[in-house]
Amino acid sequence: MIIEVKDVQEGYVKSETHNHVTTIEFFHPQGNSLPGKILADLAHEIVYAGNDKTVNVIVIRSAGTGAFCGGASFDELATIKTEAEGKQFFSGFANVINAMRKCPKLIIARIHGKCVGGGVGLAAAADYAIAVEGAEVKLSELTVGIGPFVVGPAIERKTGLSGFTQLAIDASHWRNGDWARRKGLFAELHPTLESMEESIQRLTHTLSHSNPDAIAELKKEFWKGTEHWDQLLMERAAISGKLILSEHSKQALKKIFDARAKAKA
Incomplete structure (x- = not known):
């Protein structure tokens, strides 16, 4: 089954399901950045797959060979004129994270580049992130x-307060993939794309044959204590x-x- 929403100029989100595994892919020409439309489509596809009884596991990935995700769309940030518009834009991130949190399926993130x-x-919101060396991370929000x-x-x-504060405070500094793995952000770090793909295929194959009821109960345990996030993330x-x-x-x-x-000049 393939569900696709696609406009290469504005980016896209597409979803494919094979053998009880749903792969959700997003793309944006500006470094796989996240405008409101892509955020809304991501949340929608995650909820849809979570409600699909034929799906046992979800893989979230981005297209291309560059960055995994460039974060918020600067073009869209520049158009915000009121606090209400600002809250609406950033609530897109809240909706995606809460969709991942409440999804009864395990979510694997395929991290092929910088975040x-x-x-x-x-x-961080994925239940299991598999990355390749070179997948550096940075929280650049304070710089804007x-x-x-x-x-x-x-x-x-995932990282604890210390790891989060390191990223948030030193907002212009990249942390390498090994730092992210040691802090718990990445579950696995691979030297090549091939070995990363092999690991993802192995794990998704195993999970696709696992008891979906057991997975749903595990997911509840993993996210216990976050029930207030619906309100918290909107605040x-x-x-x-x-x-x-x-x-x-x-x-x-x-x-x-x-x-x-x-x-460009």
Whole structure:
């Protein structure tokens, strides 16, 4: 079965199910960044697969050979004019994380490249992240005048408070894949794409033949204590939505767009 929503210019999310395994792939031409439409489609596909009785395991991946995810779309951040619009945009990340959290299926993240901001949140919200060497991570939110408020709880849950604060405070510094593995963000780190793919295929094959009721009960145990996240992440979205309107954020975004224009010249 294939369900696809696709517009290469604006990015896409597509879903395929084979042998009880659903693979959800997203793409955006700007480094697999996450505008609101892609966030909404991701949440929708995760919920859909979670409700599909023929599905035992979900793999989340992105397309291409560059970054796994470039985080929030700067183009869309620049269009935000009110706190309500800001909250609505950042609630997209909240909806994806909560969809992953409440999904009764185990979710594996395939991390083939660098993760920024919301991309680190996706890796953290997965139940099992399998990455390749070179998959560095960075929380760059503070450099644009906001903070990793929405993705923070998911990251802290995996890395502990110390790991999360290291990422959040040193917002311009990349941490390598080995750091992410040692902190618990990545479950596995592979030297090549081939060995990463082999591990994903092995694990998904095993899980596809596992008892779905046992998986659902395990999932509840893994996420115990996060029942308040529906409210918490929306409150965090409101914080980011307010901060993105600050003069500091406006100037930071202007510098990014100026640098982008200069690079194209």
